[in-house]
Amino acid sequence: MNLVRAELERLSARRFVQLMVVLLVFAFAVTAATTLAGSHKPTASELNSARQQAVDARRSMETTHQECLARLQERSPTDTSEYFADCADLDPVRQERLPIAADFLPGVFSFAEQAESLLYFLIAFLVLFGFLVGASYIGADLNSGGVVNLLLWRPRRLTVLAAKLGTLLGSVLALSLLASVVYLATFWVIGQSAGLPGRLDGDFWGSLGAVHGRGMVLVLLASALGFAIATLGRHTSAALGAVAAYAVVWELGGRLVLQIIDARRPDRLMLSSYIGAWLSGESRFFDPQLCAATAGTGYCSGLYTLTWGPALLVLVALTGGLTVLAFAVFRRRDLI
């Protein structure tokens, strides 16, 4: 416990951590300020007109659907042209979202409409924050002899390293939760006072909460990953280098090579696909061979899905594996 308290003090005193927190506050303030400046509370007439436009848009969708159904009835049984494949695609009832008044209110911030993308921005920042802080926290300490000093005091390597990792994850999580609450609350207030709150029902909060929860998991995974790679490489830059190398060599170069050799479903081999799938619940990718199998028999989207379950498994296995390896290596290594 004492060890964790001491680590907490060290972590919070790090210049880099302070800088990142300042950066977070700054980015946050800028977003909030520009949103506030670019939004106003809609007048009654603006609202009425927007509502009318939304009703019109919905009605026109309905009309298109009906026309499609009518044409489907008329066509000859031999005609299989794809246009008619599925009128259900046009069915307003089956749309993910329907036009609403907020869509027709330019210059009005709607919390319900924007919250999710704002949250994604925050999560992206926190993932970067967690990774960099995780890497620099142990990397700098290994290099400056801080770890050696500590081990002279507490010659239990695994305990010392675990205390560091635990402190890191705990602090990053606490900061992330705090940041997201403040962040969302601010925009909620902006929506209430200088824009539209929008439909804030149970569905909305449920789906926002789900994105948030998955985002927090990703932030923790990124922190642990940065920590593990920097421990393995004895250096902060090892983590940065590893990620940069991975991105360039595999996500870009590897993807290109896989395309050239026409490998099947290259996205399945990319970490970024799993990150996307985990965050959004599922990701769809195109696979031309899916359609080759069903050629000529009708409609084929050629999409396959990565769902969050396997995505989480991949991400946890990678991070967990590297973390365990980092502890195993650190236990035996010569500390100079």
Place this chain on the structure above:
Amino acid sequence: MSAVIEIEGLRKTFHSLRNGRRVAVDGFDLLVEAGQVHGFLGPNGSGKTTTLRALLGLVRADSGRMTVLGEPSPELLPRVAGQVGAIVESPQFFGNFTGHRTLRLLARAGGVPVSRVDQVLDLVGLHDRGDDRVKSYSLGMKQRLAVASALLKDPRLLILDEPANGLDPAGIREMRDLMRSLAANGVTVLVSSHILGEIQLICDHVTIISRGRRVAAGRVDEVLAGHDRHEFLVRVAEPERAVELLHAAGLTAVVDGEALVVSGVGDPTVVSRALGEQGLWVGELTPLRPDLESVFLELTGAYGPSSVPRQVDDSSPPRDGAVIDLDRGVDA
């Protein structure tokens, strides 16, 4: 007397891709008993720091047996770590913290009452600078902070790797006083240093290491006595004639400047009688006792007439029978 540090047959090889294998410690033995102020001497690169690191569990030894305060190290080191204060090579501290905060964090991590921080800062003379950032400290001030960190636990055993590094003359003397007072309070001290005069003043025992092996060990006076060639400096009016007379009396003597150096003298009265009987009156008859420096240089072969600069790995390995160890007799 009980052993506080015991090292037997310690071996440590460093492997690196660039330089291949390097044997840093090669079958080294060390025995430090309770209450000793034990000097640990050796040329640069002879393996002192590596030995201390292995003892404290910072590097893994290839082989050898080590105990600290009776517990095998590094396996059971955590049991006694609370009683061992150590600095290994100049420790690096986080520059942005103040001295006080640095120590407070260590105290907290080690479960030492925070009130102890002010005591040790005072002890090493940093009381007034405790609230300055470490990066603004001078070399000697950092070193003092390091010593303070080792003292924080109120240790039974203090291991100091070159504590005098960067200290000013007053600081060196303060360090000497500090070690003496610690020793008087029953703290066992193992201290490595290159300032041999200092070691001779404060240590009662020494171990000398060269090329990773022990070349001498035991009480300081015994080690010195073991290298006493019973030489005397003699001043007389006619040195050349004196040499002949001494030769005739069965002694070895050489002219050294204006004086003579006579060796193998058991009883100095023999010298004055041999010369006086022939009318040569001895003006000065001084025993030439070896000091730690001359013994050190002789044992480690670290200095000698040479036209090329000596390289760090040129120290000599131990010679047969060179090890003097009081507690075990003379190693053969």
